[in-house]
Amino acid sequence: MKITAIVGSVRRNSAGHQIGEWVAEQAEFATSELTDVQLDLQYLEDFDLPPVTSEVVPMAQDKQYDDERVARWSQVIDSSDAFLFVTPEYNHSVPGTFKNAVDLLGSEWVGKVVGFVGYGFTMGARAVEHWRQIVSNFEMHDVRSQVGIDLATALDSDGKVVVPEGANAQLKGVVESIAKTAQKLEN
Numbered sequence: 001m002k003i004t005a006i007v008g009s010v011r012r013n014s015a016g017h018q019i020g021e022w023v024a025e026q027a028e029f030a031t032s033e034l035t036d037v038q039l040d041l042q043y044l045e046d047f048d049l050p051p052v053t054s055e056v057v058p059m060a061q062d063k064q065y066d067d068e069r070v071a072r073w074s075q076v077i078d079s080s081d082a083f084l085f086v087t088p089e090y091n092h093s094v095p096g097t098f099k100n101a102v103d104l105l106g107s108e109w110v111g112k113v114v115g116f117v118g119y120g121f122t123m124g125a126r127a128v129e130h131w132r133q134i135v136s137n138f139e140m141h142d143v144r145s146q147v148g149i150d151l152a153t154a155l156d157s158d159g160k161v162v163v164p165e166g167a168n169a170q171l172k173g174v175v176e177s178i179a180k181t182a183q184k185l186e187n
């Protein structure tokens with residue numbers, strides 16, 4: 001089973017990149033009690049995705065994209081069994097660029113499992129709540145537990161993110177819920 005973690009910030013030097021590195025570091029621990037589960041990391045920034053326009057996303061064409069950036073994004077999402085959205089909170093909601101990346105695709109998301117790592121000055125809680133509404137349109141299965149990183153305490157004096165120790169176990173719990181939910185759906 002492939003769980004793809006998507007770092008949804010496209011800001012250069014973002015906190016998200018550091019949190020993504022932490023997810024990658026923790027991948028082995030987070031999946032240690034699971035069999036055949038792989039946690040991969042993707043940075044949304046690397047896809048350089050265009051906005052949703054009628055040229056890029058013509059109606060009623062499933063998984064057919066002329067734009068090669070979107071085609072590559074589609075392939076990555078389509079080949080994943082489940083997702084971990086690593087999401088900042090922007091203006092009490094999800095980042096527009098991350099939402100655009102989700103909007104670009106369709107059936108690639110449908111029915112799959114998703115969990116969340118939120119971060120911000122209220123642990124990204126409002127962004128995660130909005131994500132839960134958004135993914136319901138694809139009949140995705142969102143796991144209840146989530147990781148919340150509070151930047152009010154996790155940023156050191158140089159602006160570096162120091163992920164609190166307790167988050168390791170939280171992340172493991174979310175990854176395990178994602179894998180168990182996906183396995184249940186498969187059976």
Ligand SMILES: Cc1cc2nc3c(=O)[nH]c(=O)nc-3n(C[C@H](O)[C@H](O)[C@H](O)COP(=O)(O)O)c2cc1C
Nearest residue numbers: 009011014015016088089090091092119120121122
């Ligand atoms: C456009 C914008 C809006 C933001 N709005 C919020 C907000 O509503 N709530 C919050 O807790 N943090 C907010 N922040 C602060 C972000 O949580 C913080 O800058 C975080 O580092 C952003 O993630 P990133 O660095 O990975 O892009 C906002 C930041 C930006 C850039």
